[in-house]
Amino acid sequence: MEESIPTCTAFAGHKKIAAGPVVEVAGKVKRYQDKNPDAQILIFDDSSSQQVELDLRGTVADVLSRIPGNQDPDQEKSGPGRPRLGVVSREIGLLPRHWDWLALQPGGASVTLRKLVEEARKQNRSKDAMRQSQNAAYKFMSAMAGDLPHFEEATRAFFAKNRSLFETLTAGWPKDIRDHALKVGELAFHDDKSANP
Structure with missing residues (x-):
């Protein structure tokens, strides 16, 4: 299943000023702020309504260059969890009997946990x-x-x-x-x- 591109919506007060992928919204918001420096702008992720924080200093190009995922891929830092594949490493806490059971599963703990999560996502x-x-x-x-x-x-x-x-x-x-x-x-x-x- 193909992942959709995250979108967001920006408001200046009660007026919507931009909507779409964050890169497009960032450019529109920066241009709006340059024309309306006193505007109170809030940007919301469309799927969660979490506020999206953008660093609006500098030019439009400067703003766009600081958006995560919009940088040159060769400059991305690599870390644990194989981020280029979309795998993110985080800590989880399980009881010893859970770890023992996971260790017996084909593919190990990571594969088994991913399968369990995917199955639960489909069911719910x-x-x-x-x-x-x-x-x-x-x-x-x-x-x-x-x-x-x-x-x-x-x-x-x-x-x-x-x-x-x-x-x-x-x-x-x-x-x-x-x-x-x-x-x-x-x-x-x-x-x-x-x-x-």
Whole structure:
């Protein structure tokens, strides 16, 4: 399965100023900031609503050169976990009996753990997608709409999966904020059976 390119959305206040892959957004944000130096700009990852931090010093080329993954591959530092293959080394804690069981599996602990994780991901795909959508929308709304009218009631409607009430309560919100909350929270309104991405 092909991995999609991560995207993000940038806001200056309640106005959306850019959306798309982080490299495209970074260039647009830098140009916007150069024209509007006092603008308060926030950038959100579209899948998680984590805020994306960009170093906007220097020229557009300077900004783009500092984006992870946008550097010359020959300059990338290699480290544990074979990062060029997408494998990342992290520490996990297991009980001795777990390590003993993993040691007996064909391919060893790493291969067995990857297989177990992939199997669990397939089995829980729709629930995970719905939960991720719910978390992303709530995180975005908390950051951008917490002071807007009916925020608490809209949040309750959102978690109750009452889309029509949510849309009614957010009708007075700035259009870009409302539209983005609906976009990132789309799967959260679905039931478990229809939440497949």
